[in-house]
Structures are given as structure tokens and as C-alpha cells.
Amino acid sequence: MLDYRVKIGLVPIRRDVTPRPGIFNWEKAEERCASAVAYIEEHFSDEQVSFVDLEGINPVNVLYCERDVDAVVERMKQEKVDAIFLINGNFGNEEVAAMVARELGKPVLLWGPRDEAPLADGTRYTDSQCGLFGMSRQLQRLNIPFTYIENCRMEEDMFAEGLRRFVSVACMVKNFRGMRIAQVGMRPKPFCSVIINEGELMQKFGITVVPVNMAVVIEKFNRILEEHDEELEEGAKLLASRYELDDLTAPVLKKVYAFVLLFRDIFEEYRVDAVSAECWTAMQLGVGAMPCTAYSVLADMGYVISCESDLHGAVTMSMLACASMGKKVPFFGEFTARHPEDENTELLWHCGPFAYSLKKEGSPAKQVNMRQWFEVKDGTYTVARIDQDNGNYRFLAGVCESAEGPYTFGTYLWAKFDSLSKWEHKLIEGPYIHHMAEIEGDYTEVIREFCKYVPNLEPDWVE
Numbered sequence: 001m002l003d004y005r006v007k008i009g010l011v012p013i014r015r016d017v018t019p020r021p022g023i024f025n026w027e028k029a030e031e032r033c034a035s036a037v038a039y040i041e042e043h044f045s046d047e048q049v050s051f052v053d054l055e056g057i058n059p060v061n062v063l064y065c066e067r068d069v070d071a072v073v074e075r076m077k078q079e080k081v082d083a084i085f086l087i088n089g090n091f092g093n094e095e096v097a098a099m100v101a102r103e104l105g106k107p108v109l110l111w112g113p114r115d116e117a118p119l120a121d122g123t124r125y126t127d128s129q130c131g132l133f134g135m136s137r138q139l140q141r142l143n144i145p146f147t148y149i150e151n152c153r154m155e156e157d158m159f160a161e162g163l164r165r166f167v168s169v170a171c172m173v174k175n176f177r178g179m180r181i182a183q184v185g186m187r188p189k190p191f192c193s194v195i196i197n198e199g200e201l202m203q204k205f206g207i208t209v210v211p212v213n214m215a216v217v218i219e220k221f222n223r224i225l226e227e228h229d230e231e232l233e234e235g236a237k238l239l240a241s242r243y244e245l246d247d248l249t250a251p252v253l254k255k256v257y258a259f260v261l262l263f264r265d266i267f268e269e270y271r272v273d274a275v276s277a278e279c280w281t282a283m284q285l286g287v288g289a290m291p292c293t294a295y296s297v298l299a300d301m302g303y304v305i306s307c308e309s310d311l312h313g314a315v316t317m318s319m320l321a322c323a324s325m326g327k328k329v330p331f332f333g334e335f336t337a338r339h340p341e342d343e344n345t346e347l348l349w350h351c352g353p354f355a356y357s358l359k360k361e362g363s364p365a366k367q368v369n370m371r372q373w374f375e376v377k378d379g380t381y382t383v384a385r386i387d388q389d390n391g392n393y394r395f396l397a398g399v400c401e402s403a404e405g406p407y408t409f410g411t412y413l414w415a416k417f418d419s420l421s422k423w424e425h426k427l428i429e430g431p432y433i434h435h436m437a438e439i440e441g442d443y444t445e446v447i448r449e450f451c452k453y454v455p456n457l458e459p460d461w462v463e
Contacts, residue, residue, distance in 0.1 A: 004326035009081035029089035083170035088112030092131030185278025187309035259294030290370035292352035299355035354411035376413035389431030
């Protein structure tokens with residue numbers, strides 16, 4: 001499964017120049033570095049985010065010369081940091097900053113605290129902003145991608161927002177590299193739109209596609225029905241308590257819930273981060289049941305599953321989950337139909353796989369033909385898709401707002417865009433398809449920064 005824990009290496013830096021009257025004061029820089037490290041560790045550490053500092057690297061716990069670069073790099077490697085934060089205490093040292101960044105090859109955050117006003121005699125102790133310009137140029141020269149927080153005080157909202165955004169970016173990068181996705185079954189024959197290049201995903205991104213034969217799925221499913229009656233009984237009661245039921249009987253509800261146990265087993269046995277499944281129509285034919293509602297239950301457990309063998313969709317959903325640090329649940333709503341009256345509103349729909357936690361208050365929840373029906377709650381949503389054409393991979397992202405619209409079957413969200421016409425042109429002209437991943441909140445800037453750190457993946461936007 002996806003891992004939302006992120007470890008950030010804190011690398012405070014000062015200039016290695018003999019202090020001169022009025023500038024490059026070592027003690028002042030070291031005080032600022034110590035204060036920044038302490039503030040970050042106190043205010044941003046939690047069960048998901050941890051930090052590694054330079055305590056004991058040298059007497060001042062600050063990087064300032066080439067002599068300590070190897071020790072800093074070794075500490076960060078031993079601690080297995082997912083990213084580094086270069087903190088510019090004064091004018092800084094662009095040489096050692098770039099050395100550490102280049103050796104580690106991890107996402108880089110760059111920031112320096114805003115300089116204080118000169119003293120009455122004109123003395124300036126730090127010039128941190130000026131140093132940021134030199135440091136950023138050296139990173140650029142060495143083709144090292146980086147993110148930066150605008151020169152500000154660490155108590156400002158800008159700092160907190162920038163650091164939290166970077167943590168999300170680091171989480172995305174960490175999980176994207178080396179991702180394992182189970183492909184359960186094949187693609188449905190009519191769905192040419194979900195064709196993927198497995199070898200290319202491995203070569204370009206280190207993504208491994210793990211095949212799971214449908215015969216294996218059928219055998220596992222039937223064994224679960226035989227051996228897990230008590231758990232299935234409880235699962236059937238859960239489903240019955242949530243939904244208005246059509247003619248579904250308790251044995252049928254057990255079969256629906258059996259998919260929950262089946263996919264949990266697949267995640268564990270194959271050690272995968274996400275699943276792309278041939279749910280339509282192979283599973284109806286193979287086991288006589290639909291997994292849509294099980295996908296809903298699994299989504300609220302933290303599992304990422306895309307419908308209809310859309311592996312790129314599974315990758316996109318995974319990245320949206322990481323962007324939210326696992327705090328929000330992605331869903332798989334396709335562009336389906338224009339609103340009958342509003343030219344900029346679209347039906348984002350699927351047959352019933354959305355997480356139950358997304359249900360709009362007051363929206364009736366139904367089970368019809370083993371699929372759930374309800375409307376998604378109001379809010380702002382990121383709409384995104386990773387896809388490719390001729391080996392060129394792009395990450396499309398934008399936002400929409402929930403809107404009022406006619407009742408329909410399945411799980412759905414009426415989504416209002418700034419210009420639906422532009423979205424339609426983007427999807428028609430490609431390389432995208434109608435399947436989209438969505439998540440509550442605006443993560444477009446996080447996605448833009450993420451793409452900096454992934455060669456061969458270009459960010460894309462509806463202009």
C-alpha cells in the first residue's frame with residue numbers, strides 16, 4: 001500500500017567567509033539556523049512527518065564548508081530521507097548546498113528567513129535573500145530541480161503553506177518511484193482507451209505492473225465464500241445498514257462483500273500499492289457478482305483501485321492520495337455528459353465505486369444491481385489524469401466546484417468548471433481519455449511541483 005510517512009533532512013547553511021564588520025556574521029547565522037531547525041521540528045513534526053537535522057555533524061550543527069559535505073550526505077542516506085530542506089542562514093554557500101543536493105538526488109526545498117532591518121550604523125548581518133539567488137542559480141546550473149518558499153519569516157502563513165505543500169510533493173515522489181500496481185485480468189475488449197505500455201512505465205518511471213490472472217481471482221473468491229462466512233456475515237450487515245436495497249438478499253450481499261476480502265488479499269500477497277481491475281464484465285461472468293460497492297468500502301480503508309483496467313487511472317488516483325497525505329479519498333469519475341442547462345457543468349460519474357465517505361448529506365444511498373447509487377458531497381475538487389501518447393507522458397490537472405444537477409443513477413458529482421469547452425477540447429485532442437481521478441481540495445500547485453522531480457512527465461493545464 002501507499003506510504004504517507006515522509007522524512008525531511010534539514011540542512012542549515014551559512015557562508016564560509018571570514019566575518020567582516022557589518023556582514024557575514026557567523027554567530028548570527030548560526031543562531032538563525034538553530035532557531036529555524038527548532039521551530040520546524042516543533043511545529044511540523046507529527047505521526048506522518050519527521051525531520052533529520054545536523055546535530056553533531058560539527059560543533060555548530062550548520063553546514064558551511066566542503067569538509068562536512070560527505071558527513072551530511074552519509075547521515076541523510078543512513079536516515080533514508082525522502083527530501084532535503086536547504087535553510088539559508090545568511091548569504092549561504094551555494095557550493096556545498098548543490099553538492100549535497102546532487103549527491104542525494106531527492107526533492108529539494110530552498111528557503112531563507114527574511115533579513116532584519118540594518119542597524120543604525122548601517123550594519124547588515126545576514127543578506128539571506130541575496131544568497132538565495134546564488135544558491136538557486138547553482139542548482140539550476142547543475143540541473144537539480146528544486147522548490148522554494150518565498151523569502152519570508154518562518155512564523156508567516158506563507159512558510160507553513162510552502163512547507164506543507166513540499167511535504168506533499170515529497171510524498172508523491174517517494175511513492176511514484178518504484179510503484180507496484182496489480183493488473184487484475186485484462187482490459188475489456190472494447191476499451192482501447194485504457195491500453196498501456198508496461199515496458200515504458202518500467203523504463204521511464206520504475207513502475208512495475210504485476211499481473212494477476214482472472215482464474216486466480218475466481219479461485220480466491222470462491223475459497224473466501226467457503227472459508228470466511230462469519231466475516232462475510234458481518235460485511236453483509238454493514239452493507240444492509242447503509243443502503244436502500246432492491247432485491248438483494250443476504251447471500252448476494254455476502255458475495256458483494258467477498259470482494260473486500262479478495263482485494264485486501266491481493267494487496268497483501270502481491271505487495272502492491274494500487275490495483276487496476278477488469279471489473280467489467282469479467283467478474284460478473286466469472287463469479288456472478290459486481291465489485292463496485294466493495295471498491296467503495298476498500299477506498300475508505302485506504303486502498304486505491306481503478307475500474308475497467310485503467311492502470312493510468314490507478315497511478316493518478318495514487319498520486320492524488322499522496323498529495324493529500326492520505327487525508328482525502330480519491331475517486332474515479334469520468335467525463336460523462338454535459339449539464340442540460342449549464343454550459344460549464346459536467347457529470348463526473350461512474351457505476352458505483354466511490355468511497356461511501358464521499359456521500360452528500362441527504363443524498364439517498366441505494367444498492368441497485370449490486371452497484372451503489374449516491375451523489376458526492378459539495379466542495380472544491382481537483383480533477384486530474386496521467387496519460388501518454390507516443391511515449392510522451394503528461395499530468396493534466398485542474399479544479400472544479402460542485403454544482404446542482406439532475407438526479408441520476410450510479411455515483412456522481414455535477415462539476416462546474418471555468419470553461420468546460422476548454423476541458424472538452426483538451427480531452428478530445430489528447431492524450432487523455434474520459435476517465436479522470438478526483439479528490440477533494442485544490443492540489444494543482446502540488447502536482448505542478450511534483451512534475452519537476454519526475455523526468456519524462458510534463459505538467460498540463462487547461463488554459
